[in-house]
Amino acid sequence: MRPQAPCGACRAVPSRPAWSTRCNPSNASPKPSPIGQLVARPNDMDLASREFDELAKLIHSLTGLVISVDKSYLIKHRLEPVAKRFGCDSFEAFLSVIRKSGGTRIHDAIIEAVTTKETSFFRDSWLFEALGQHVLPELAKRLDGTGTRRNRIRIWSAGCATGQEAYSLAMLVRELVDNQPQTRRLNEFSILASDISSDAIETARSGLYSATEIQRGISEGRLRRNLERAGTRWQFAGPLRELIQCRKLDLLRPPHDLGAFDLVLCRNVLIYFDQPSRQRVCSTVEKHLLPGSFFVLGSAESLYGCEHSFETIKHGRAVIYRKPAASR
Numbered sequence: 001m002r003p004q005a006p007c008g009a010c011r012a013v014p015s016r017p018a019w020s021t022r023c024n025p026s027n028a029s030p031k032p033s034p035i036g037q038l039v040a041r042p043n044d045m046d047l048a049s050r051e052f053d054e055l056a057k058l059i060h061s062l063t064g065l066v067i068s069v070d071k072s073y074l075i076k077h078r079l080e081p082v083a084k085r086f087g088c089d090s091f092e093a094f095l096s097v098i099r100k101s102g103g104t105r106i107h108d109a110i111i112e113a114v115t116t117k118e119t120s121f122f123r124d125s126w127l128f129e130a131l132g133q134h135v136l137p138e139l140a141k142r143l144d145g146t147g148t149r150r151n152r153i154r155i156w157s158a159g160c161a162t163g164q165e166a167y168s169l170a171m172l173v174r175e176l177v178d179n180q181p182q183t184r185r186l187n188e189f190s191i192l193a194s195d196i197s198s199d200a201i202e203t204a205r206s207g208l209y210s211a212t213e214i215q216r217g218i219s220e221g222r223l224r225r226n227l228e229r230a231g232t233r234w235q236f237a238g239p240l241r242e243l244i245q246c247r248k249l250d251l252l253r254p255p256h257d258l259g260a261f262d263l264v265l266c267r268n269v270l271i272y273f274d275q276p277s278r279q280r281v282c283s284t285v286e287k288h289l290l291p292g293s294f295f296v297l298g299s300a301e302s303l304y305g306c307e308h309s310f311e312t313i314k315h316g317r318a319v320i321y322r323k324p325a326a327s328r
């Protein structure tokens with residue numbers, strides 16, 4: 001076991017989680033430190049720069065996520081417990097196990113550890129207002145109700161994390177249907193919720209959320225209309241859960257049976273990717289969108305630098321991309 005290493009800048013032993021803040025008071029003179037030394041804790045494993053390079057490359061190939069050297073503490077903090085679970089007490093040993101055995105189990109554990117699954121219901125409320133007031137009603141007009149032409153509107157929440165985005169969409173769909181009970185039915189809509197993380201997809205599939213998660217974005221009225229108590233947690237009612245199909249899916253290796261969509265949300269995912277991966281996802285979404293259909297990114301994201309044919313539409317603060325109606 002290594003002794004506890006102090007912060008390279010101020011010599012204090014940091015007590016906060018590695019990613020919460022950097023310890024670098026103004027009276028300390030920062031100096032270059034070996035990767036990981038800034039966040040050292042008891043039992044810490046050192047991360048040499050060649051080990052960082054190899055792990056960062058592996059993470060990029062598994063997920064598309066780019067981890068730059070200034071975020072090496074993320075690898076260190078998140079992969080150290082994984083390495084220990086696989087019986088390794090150093091990153092060198094961990095890498096050797098990965099090289100020798102590789103395989104889905106170790107790769108899945110790495111994916112679970114390095115993905116950031118931050119999300120909440122109705123995240124960026126202005127976007128959901130625009131979707132509820134403009135986009136979904138426009139899509140609903142595409143349904144002819146006879147089952148001969150289009151009889152279903154397909155929505156994709158790509159990189160849905162634990163599913164809050166998909167359930168927010170489902171609640172909006174339900175509100176639209178409730179407002180037009182003569183003409184619309186819930187089963188005329190379907191939502192695909194996908195993520196690369198198996199754990200996140202399991203949570204999405206269960207539709208079960210803690211009170212704290214519910215408080216992040218769900219109003220009292222929506223809570224009463226759409227959720228039921230399940231012990232100390234809350235669960236979305238059956239009809240809303242049935243609206244959503246959950247699927248583990250890597251956006252950089254999309255399956256061939258995705259089909260065509262009327263609306264795709266891929267929010268706060270591309271922000272972690274490099275330009276070639278962003279372009280790949282953008283092209284995948286474009287290919288799977290029907291002409292005249294919609295694409296939404298996170299509020300800090302744009303299609304800048306990507307080749308695409310999308311038009312931009314604005315509803316208040318919400319920026320929505322649209323595939324031209326005449327395109328293929």
Ligand SMILES: C[S@@+](CC[C@H](N)C(=O)[O-])C[C@H]1O[C@@H](n2cnc3c(N)ncnc32)[C@H](O)[C@@H]1O
Pocket residue numbers: 062063064065115116117118119120123158159160161162165194195196197200249250251252266267268269298
């Ligand atoms: C920050 S969350 C965004 C959740 C939700 N879209 C939102 O905006 O609230 C990013 C999600 O992207 C997923 N992700 C990362 N790389 C991915 C990939 N290559 N394919 C599919 N999902 C990926 C992560 O697992 C994570 O759940």
